[in-house]
Amino acid sequence: MPVNFPVKVQTDDDDDSTAPYNELEAFNSILDALRWKHVRNRVPMCFKKTLHNRYMLANLVYLGYTIALLVIDFHPGFNSSSSNACDTTDVSNETKSPLDQPVDMNDYVNRLYIGLAALNILVAFLYIIAWRGRSWFDVVLIPEYLNHVQAALYLWSSLWYPKQDTLGGYYTMAIHRIELAASCTEICAAIGWMVSWHMTYTRALGRGFTFDDPDTMGYLTTTINTLMYLVYNIQLNIHPEQYGSNQLFVYADILGFIGSVYYIIGTLRDENWFWFLPVAGQYGVAPGKIRVETRALPQFGRPEILITDLCRRRKQTREPQERYDNDANIDAIAEYF
Incomplete structure (x- = not known):
């Protein structure tokens, strides 16, 4: 079950003077930026903005989602099978074909996956309402709706987890096909998110297509996460006998967690919590003085x-x-x- 690919929400507060990309005050050092008058004026404002930031709420729920996936992947209690069939039929299983081998299942883990699939839909909805000032029929929300489709497909497949019997059984193969369709849908959503981000993302010093931008690192990790899940589902559809032994999804979950942390850092940066850090590795330059204008996506439904x-x-x-x-x-x- 992959993690979501959250798009960077471009809100309608581009004219906000407190936004980091509109910062007109240049600092010469970290000591200069951390003077009490700056801390006293900026921290309450940053805290208030973060408290009312819908995108931060979505990122926090998304972070909890990725942590839950890692707990399931690495906790010893979740890796043991609750099925006793393998203990009594070890000798007979040696004579069976690989696709006739039983699926090792943990009923408690299956229920957790159903809950996480429902949480996946909630996260997708939170990223939709994070788009302020956009119509529900806006073109920029097409990737968000695709994200809902992939979340619904994973919920469908997770509901069938308890029905699996053998590696080549009907429900097992159906789950592989459903999750492959979900991965393909998520790739389409990721492409749409990258296009909208490229066209609308406000660029300034330390904010844009550079590795010192946490949003760039977040997109890289979550995009690779999506590709790894696509490869994993393709492998299972070609070689169903690898189900249970193929651990590629674990590495994808790790990348998803790293990406969620980067998105938290990026949101804090957008609320100007890191005003004291050097912008793009240097002091003495105000980000608001250097800015690259971007194209605005068409907004359908706004007239x-x-x-x-x-x-x-x-x-x-x-x-x-x-x-x-x-x-x-x-x-x-x-x-x-």
């Missing part, structure tokens, strides 16, 4: 409601007629008197 437009046009076209009628009435009254 005014159609009926409102019609009423406005009707009002504009009716005003001259009303004025004409009023003038006519005044002339009639004047002629009467």
Whole structure:
């Protein structure tokens, strides 16, 4: 079960003077930046912004999700099988074909995977509502909806985990196919996220397509995580007998955890918690003085409601007629008197 691939949310506070990429004050050293007047003014503001940041909430839930996957992968109690069939049929299993071998299952782990699949859907929803100022029909949300599709597919496959019997059984092979489809969907979502990030991500010193940007490192780790899960599911569909022995997904989960940590750091950086650190490895330069403008994605659904437009046009076209009628009435009254 792969981790999500969170897109960097570009909010509508680009004009916020407290944003790090709009920072106009340059510091000469870390001691200069950590003077009490700066700490006193910046920390409460950063804390307030982080507390109301929906993207931080989504990242925290995502971090817990990746930690839970690692606990299942490495905790000894979750790696033991609860099935006793293998203990009583070791001799008979030697004569069976590889695909007729029973699947080693842990019922408690299967229930945990179902809960994590539901949490995966919650994380996908949190990343949707983190997009402030965007319509539900906006093109930038297409990758988010694809993320929901892959999360639903993994929930479907996890519900079938307890029904597995043999390595080549119907439910086991169906699970492999469902998870392969989920991985392909996640790759499409990852491509869409990268395109939207490339077009809308505000670039300044230390913020952009550089390795000192935590968002760049987060995208690299989670993209590789997605590719590793795709390769893992392809291998299981070609060689189902590797199910249970192929541990490629464990390394993918590790990369997913590393990426979630980078996203937490990137969100803290965007709330200007690290104002005292050297920007792009140097002091004395204000990030707000150096900035590369990016293209804005088309925002469908953002214009005014159609009926409102019609009423406005009707009002504009009716005003001259009303004025004409009023003038006519005044002339009639004047002629009467």
